[in-house]
Amino acid sequence: MRGSLWQLGQSLTRRLAQADKKAVARRYFASEADLKKTVLYDFHVAKGGKMVPFAGWSMPIQYKDSIMDSTVNCRQNGGLFDVSHMCGLSLKGKDCIPFLEKLVIADVAGLAPGTGTLTVFTNEKGGAIDDSVITKVKDDHIYLVVNAGCRDKDLAHIEEHMKAFKAKGGDVLWHIHDERSLLALQGPLAAPVLQHLTKDDLSKIYFGEFRILNINGATCFLTRTGYTGEDGFEISVPSENAVDLAKAILEKSEGKVRLTGLGARDSLRLEAGLCLYGNDMEQHTSPVEAGLTWAIGKRRRAEGGFLGAEVILKQLEEGPSIRRVGFISTGPPPRSHSEIQDEKGSNIGEITSGGFSPCLKKNIAMGYVKSGLHKAGTKAKILVRGKAYDGVVTKMPFVPTKYYKPA
Amino acid sequence: MLWASRAASYLRISAFHRGFSTVLKDLKYADSHEWVKVNGNSATIGITDHAQDHLGDVVYVELPEVGAAVKQGDSFGAVESVKATSDVNSPVSGKVVEVNEELNNSPALVNSSPYENGWIIKVEMNDAGELKKLMDSDQYSKFCEEEDSKH
Numbered sequence: 001m002r003g004s005l006w007q008l009g010q011s012l013t014r015r016l017a018q019a020d021k022k023a024v025a026r027r028y029f030a031s032e033a034d035l036k037k038t039v040l041y042d043f044h045v046a047k048g049g050k051m052v053p054f055a056g057w058s059m060p061i062q063y064k065d066s067i068m069d070s071t072v073n074c075r076q077n078g079g080l081f082d083v084s085h086m087c088g089l090s091l092k093g094k095d096c097i098p099f100l101e102k103l104v105i106a107d108v109a110g111l112a113p114g115t116g117t118l119t120v121f122t123n124e125k126g127g128a129i130d131d132s133v134i135t136k137v138k139d140d141h142i143y144l145v146v147n148a149g150c151r152d153k154d155l156a157h158i159e160e161h162m163k164a165f166k167a168k169g170g171d172v173l174w175h176i177h178d179e180r181s182l183l184a185l186q187g188p189l190a191a192p193v194l195q196h197l198t199k200d201d202l203s204k205i206y207f208g209e210f211r212i213l214n215i216n217g218a219t220c221f222l223t224r225t226g227y228t229g230e231d232g233f234e235i236s237v238p239s240e241n242a243v244d245l246a247k248a249i250l251e252k253s254e255g256k257v258r259l260t261g262l263g264a265r266d267s268l269r270l271e272a273g274l275c276l277y278g279n280d281m282e283q284h285t286s287p288v289e290a291g292l293t294w295a296i297g298k299r300r301r302a303e304g305g306f307l308g309a310e311v312i313l314k315q316l317e318e319g320p321s322i323r324r325v326g327f328i329s330t331g332p333p334p335r336s337h338s339e340i341q342d343e344k345g346s347n348i349g350e351i352t353s354g355g356f357s358p359c360l361k362k363n364i365a366m367g368y369v370k371s372g373l374h375k376a377g378t379k380a381k382i383l384v385r386g387k388a389y390d391g392v393v394t395k396m397p398f399v400p401t402k403y404y405k406p407a
Numbered sequence: 408m409l410w411a412s413r414a415a416s417y418l419r420i421s422a423f424h425r426g427f428s429t430v431l432k433d434l435k436y437a438d439s440h441e442w443v444k445v446n447g448n449s450a451t452i453g454i455t456d457h458a459q460d461h462l463g464d465v466v467y468v469e470l471p472e473v474g475a476a477v478k479q480g481d482s483f484g485a486v487e488s489v490k491a492t493s494d495v496n497s498p499v500s501g502k503v504v505e506v507n508e509e510l511n512n513s514p515a516l517v518n519s520s521p522y523e524n525g526w527i528i529k530v531e532m533n534d535a536g537e538l539k540k541l542m543d544s545d546q547y548s549k550f551c552e553e554e555d556s557k558h
Binding site: 062267 | 466467469485487
């Protein structure tokens, strides 16, 4: 049974309920007082933020403008997101690279200092524990950011392996950056606006690159990355400077960059074809199935040496049985768990994320289908409330990405 | 990727009180936030201003077939906003005699004109007595305030 008009978002909650009833009950009913607040909480409220419980935090889902307008504004001008609920982490020590390489699929050793990549933490079965952007600051320092909802699980996983690694004499230690806040500045105005606040030349920092630099008077970790498909940055700022930085960014943009909430963030990442862990990738999903084969370093394919490597390398060789694909569809927007059928009505897969694209003004979705039916242009039926609607496999990103790369 | 986790699933608008939603005097209201306008035996049904405000941009309205039977309190269709899917329940029992085809092309009418151009269906009522179970505008306004304060 779906809920009433009142219970917004329940379709998503229901999906979760199936996956993990206890966790839902615990978090869903967590009182307002139990929720963690970022240092920007009062600022959000003052700016009209609609605060909602999210992964144990009270976060803005939107501000005064609609999710539709907010999404479009991020691509036309820019959006500023508080993502301080996410967990920044530094791994240090001379063996931090071989240590991390046991846990992720990336060629960390091969990264140039000051560069990073999207990667996946895998389990023994080759499934994804989390996705994360990791940066090699230098050979004895890795900086990474993991999902808020995976924080406890990820930290326990890393800690367990770290203990074993150290017991064998490995030199690695961690620091959890709870003293810092994280802002994401995304969109075409991100670079010009941020340039007003730093003396470093941002035109020399390309997509995926990292610097430690002074922004608005505070020492920040700057990564040219994001979760929207736009050019932009994620800025790790000392928490005592976070509100000032947010204000300065909004002011320097003369109102064009707007505070943007989780609602628009979800639309933006879906338009950019980016996975949301927990929806589009889960414990049982391999990076190959998820279409992240590109993130498995060449050397790692040859050598393995990460958790679940046997499974993943075998999938690489034989091809995965299912694959993540994009869809454009008619009718109501597909949501996670909508069934996908072939034209004869046989089940071929399931939607994992879907919605109405504010920028394209049509339904977009992603999901998993049987290999062979994954090619762009393949027609399918997507079931929403028992009715079949036309869908077609569509190449992602749905909206072209605008990452800042060397010409 | 950078955002989030399965916790995305908690996207659930915790209603913060905006006040100012319009409520019309001559309509009747259901506790699931639909309104009904009665004219003889005919009932026009839509969702309230309060409901559309909380839902946000409506991108799709799923309409029933003309001739379909509806029952008081049961779902007859759905409204999709950018973020959420919500059932629409019928405040009265009867037979659907007309659906607002305009909503197929312009679902946002539900936002811009919830009580006029954004009407959803017209029903020929079986039992006008059911109307007694619905709220009047004052009761509904109070109901919204109370529901908001609970969240």
